[in-house]
Amino acid sequence: MPRSAQPTDGSTYPVTARSRARRLHKRVAYERDAVHAVLDAAPICHVGYVIDGQPYVTPTIHWREGERVYWHGSAASRFLRQVEGERVCLTVSLMDGYVLARSAFNHSVNYRSAMVFGRARLLEEPDAVAEALRRFTDGLFPGRWERLRPMTPQELKATSVLFLDIEEATAKTRDAPPGDGDEADHPVWAGVLPLETRFAPACPAPDLSAGLDLPEELVHLMSSGRLR
Template sequence: MSTQEQNQQHQDKLAVTERTRHRRLREQGSTDVADLDAVLRAGFVCHLGVVVDGAPMVVPTVYGVDFGARTLYVHGSVASRSLVRAPEQTVCVTVTHIDGLVLARSVFEHGVNYRSAMVYGVPRAVTDGDELLHGLRVVTEQCAPGQWEYARRPSRKELAATSLLALPLTEASVKTASGPPEDGDGPDGELGLWAGVVPLRSYFDAPEPDPVLPAGIALPPHVAALGAGSSGS
């Protein structure tokens, strides 16, 4: 294997650390960067774990990823204690998607089909004006593609009231689970009980206009596209 191929292979794999090593259910783990990106790309809400005043705090917030720069941006208010303290320490950001309930014949074999990622690191507070705007655009576009160009941009006062953390995607763990129950071939398979998967799918419903929206303002195409999955497909 050439040096270039080795470097490419290294870039395609996540480094394994003591925090990210898969110790349980290793078959559900992955070290592929593509799998990490897929989990992060599929959502826009994360949970930020940080220690505040000696106690753990886990805060739900929105995020966006600059995949080219391998940077995860976490958005919040300057009044948020978690975001103020986070740049001082190692944090853990988690993203989870639930795909269904696995209902087996025995309670012990019940489970959840899911996709999840945990990202560790010491984030930095984004203070550069250009990067702050870039990071806010990344977060906005991850939530609602097209909205950054459509809506009014943040004012200086609004930017001053906004906190943005940047976390490198250099230390992460990915796990996924899928498929039916695994007790069909054992003794429980003879119990005559129903078993299977109850899928869980999430989608945006049809957009609902602001009650005070003046007549004649059309629904922009990019927002209509968000609600295109309202049929549940």
């Protein structure tokens, strides 16, 4: 049930009972670009699923290609085996800072989050799995796949790749100072304590062969300001 105010050019996700925000509308976006931006910025996601009525939330690394979001893991994992075909909610969140106001009520956080709904599907074909893992690896670390010791058939068999096609999604963001200017005369410090996540210097493996310097694409990633 899309809202009548929604554009019909496909640039936004449908607004349904599941995804419609009840509150704080100014923080909510249904635009595909807004959702994609948060999905692509966050290094990990949290996948929510239900087994026998019990919710589970599992952290994992995701990657996105168009309207499809992938994740992977061991073929022996309960999470991956039992979630196939089921409804999932995949949420990413970046905590950008504490917002300290003059009243407890107006305290808040600055953040970027996206909540994505769809059904988990399993990639079946070994070739498709290998190709997805290549895109995953090279998406994080360009050109790395070709330099790695090739994957064995046993390793491929032990690895599951799942995906969902985004049915509905929302992005929520807050990026502002405290919103209580009408109480600015109350004598307490107010402002934002920003949190930022960045790369620390690389730690070479203790047994790294001599002469293997950090490759350029990793230097580039670590200095890019991005987390992936």
